Amino acid sequence: MLTRIRYPGYFRYHFEFRSLRVYSSESKPPAPRPDIFWWNDAINSCFRSGQVERACQLFEEMPHKNLVTWNCMISGFVKNYKMSEAHRIFDVMPRKNAVSWSVLLTGYARCGRIEEARHLFNRIPERNVVCWNSMISGYINNGKIGKARELFDEMPVKNSVSWSIMISGYLKNRLVAEARALFDRSYLRSTSVYNALMSGYVELGCFRDAENLFHRMTEKDVITWNTMITCYSRTGRMELAECLFDKMPEKDIISSTAMIYGYLQNGNVEAARKLFKEMPNRDIVTWNTMMGGYVRNGMLEDALRLFSEMPERDVVSWNTILQGYVQQNDMVGAYCWFEKMPQVSETSWNTLISGYRSEEALVLYCRMVKEGFRPDQGTLSVVLSVCGSLVALGWGRMVHLYAIRAGYEHDTLVMSSLICLYSRCGLIHDGVQVFECLLKRDAITWNAMIATYAYHGSAIEALKLFEKMIQGGFNPDHATFLSLLLACAHKGLVDEGCWYFKSMQEDWSLVPKPEHYSCMVDLLGRSGFISQAYEFANKIPVDSQTTAWETLLSACRVHGNLEFGELAAKRVLHAQPPDGGMYTLLSNIYATKGMWENAASIRALMKDCGAKKETGCSWIEVKGEMFSFVSNDKSNHLMEEICQELDNLSIIIEGFS
DNA sequence: ATAGGGTTAG
Structure with a gap:
């Protein structure tokens, strides 16, 4: 039961929205003559909504300007990625303060122009803490953690934000030990410093560390609670998330959205829907979360209904529905939707391309480039995986060359897809070579390599690599364990498989998904532990059971187990649409037992309901x-x-x- | 009250 919930984010958003409406009209500001605060506020609002021209017009019209006005202009141009305009204003303004310098500096750093940012930093006549923090943060966001640390050590006065920046900087670079060491010697430990460390732990999958820190903290703020709730909801531990959610003194829109996300991730649509309805106010991210959950749970209709109901949509909202069509394999629908979109992003293209498991994907990729979009990591990864499913090695190698030329040679996502492609084409060695040459690795690359060995029946190699991954300080995720279980299933390593299944839950706090259960059914079934496999299949949520029953049925066929074969068949044949392959399997089981009449009646049944075995x-x-x-x-x-x-x-x- | 740095939801 929800009691009072405060949603500060909403009110701020709402206020901005109303301001926009007033300022975007062409009429002059109302009488009595507004003061300078009014003008500055108006300029900010215009910039925030991308109305750069209108902001400039107001700037020209206003009778008196102060230092803040000029700084608003710099900040506004920076927000809209107009660095040359920002710099021009900076050059001509009558007087500058530390804010003027740090805004411009941050702008350059955000565009990746870190040298120019540093040049500005060197010229600042009187640097305050924020100037230093901006420069350090700029270095971190440009991947220069060493430079950041140098400056951090040099700075004469640090505040708690400085510590937060540096600690989370280390964590973004997976340098857990350095982050921890810095935290231990930090003399300014505000709640936000704790929060920075905790959220970094969560991001890296160090859930135990996050939990310990959480319990050690004496002063928790909303962010602390939300971070921990996010941790639990992402890992599917909703009872723990609920416990915190009920306990926290002041919930906000982020807490509720995190809970909704967790419920949906676990397929608990009803709980999510209930919470969503109870929320007095929502901003746009909440709607998108709910919509995304519907899509992931195969409820496109509900997602579409929400889409039409929501007060305002952004490109993520449109992309979410696009994803829904793609997931339903409705590529006609997806394409129509794509054409209707008022604004498309790289993600939209990537989503659309990912739906085509044929040459069409490659054609679309060419069109994307032709229309002036720059393929990003997501695009290359999607295209490479399409090449993989087509076993189109020639195309794949071409994309590999493009990736090198475009500077993605060491991108972990792209290179992981490449490893998968080589794996699909049977070129394990090429995959290994890519893997060995990587400058840095992450869970995705480890997963790709482990999966390669798993799919090619090299179970021992896969398990060895897993050990190395752990020793390297990387945290395995759902995909890692899926590969391990698969490897064990292929080799009939029943004990090992059961051990990993236990370990993923107990040592890594991962809640098994339907595919893990299916894999266990396969592992046990193949090795003839049919009744244990049956038990596992029953543990899967009903909606996702079908694959497991199919797996069990084919295991029963191999081991000639009629009793469980019939049980499994009953469950499979309830599924819509009728699957010819499954009828064939059951009929074959009867046939091997010499029960010809039963076999024939299954064949007849199959004919009656119009099921056909899919042509290979x-x-x-x-x-x-x-x-x-x-x-x-x-x-x-x-x-x-x-x-x-x-x-x-x-x-x-x-x-x- | 209006401008700058960090940590939480898609």
Whole structure:
């Protein structure tokens, strides 16, 4: 039950919204003549909503300007990525203070022009703490942690913000030991310094450290509580999140949104919906969270309803719905939606491309470049994974070259996708080479390499690499354990698999997802532990059980287990639409037991409900062109030669075995 | 009251 909730963020937003409405009208400011504060406020509002021209117009019109007015102009231009205008104002302003310098400096740092920022810093006549903090933060955001530390040690007076910046800087670079050491010798420990360390721990997956810190803190503010709630909700531990949520003295919009996110992540749509409805005020992120949850839970209709109800939408809202269409495999719908979007971002393109598992994805990628968008890490990663599922090695290598040229040679996301591509194409060694050459690694790259070994049946290599990952101080996540379980399943390492399944929960506080349970069903089923596998399948939330039952059914087929085979089949065949492959499996189980009548009746049933076994299809890329083949397909004019070559290959392969 | 640095939700 929610009691009083305060939503300061909302009120601020609402106020800004009303201000915008007033200032965006073409009419002159109302009488009596507004004072200088009014003008400055108006200029800020215009800049915040991207109305740069209007802000300049007000600046020209205002009768008297003060130092703050000039600083507002610099800040406004910086916010709108207009550095040359910002610098021009800075040059011509009659008087400057520390604010003027630090605003401009921060602007340059945010554009990646860190040298220019440093040049400005050197010229500041009287530097205060904020100037120093701005420069240090600039270095950190540009990946220069060493420079940041140098300056940090040099600065004559530090405040608690300085410590926060430096500690979270180390954590952004995964340097946990350095962050901890700095925290230990920090003499100014405000709540926000604790918060910086705690949120860094959460970000890196050091949940135990975050928890310990949380319990040690005597003065907690809203951010402290929210950070810990986020930690629990991201890791699916909703009972703990609920406990904190109920206990915290003052909830805000962020607390509720974090809870909603957690509920949705766990598929608990009802709890999320309830909380969402109870919230007296929402800002736009809350709506997007709720919508994203609907989409992830396959409820596009509900997401669309919310989309139409929400008072204001941003590009994330549009992208979320786009993701919904893509997830439902409705690419016609996705494309129509994409065309309707008032504004698209790189993410929109990436989402659309990711939906196409065919050459169309590559065509779209070309169009994206042609329309002036710069492929980012997400794009390259998506395109590489499409190449992977097409086993289009030629295309993949081309994208690899582009990635190097565009400066993504050491990007962990892009390189991980490349490793996966090579893995899909069977070139494990090429993947290893990419992995070895990386300047830095993260959980994603480790996962990619572990998955490679897992998929190729090199279970021992996968498990060894996992050990190295842990020794390197990286925290495994859901994907890591999925690969490990898969590796164990392939090799029939039942004990090891069970051990990892336990460890992921007990040592790493990860709540298994349906796919982990499915993997356990596979692991146990393949090795003939059919009844244990059955128990695992029953632990999966009903909506996500189907795959597990399919897995169990095929295990029953292998081990000729009729009793559980029928049980599993019953569950699978309830699923819509009817799946021909499953009927075939069950019928085969009957057949191997000599129960021909049952087998025949299943075949008849299959015919009745119109289920067909999906036709198998394979394809190959030759010199950039894709050729696909289905059974009994004679359309390729080289079919005779192809069959001849296949015969030759079969002879060679048999010679090996 | 209006301008600058850090930590929390998609």
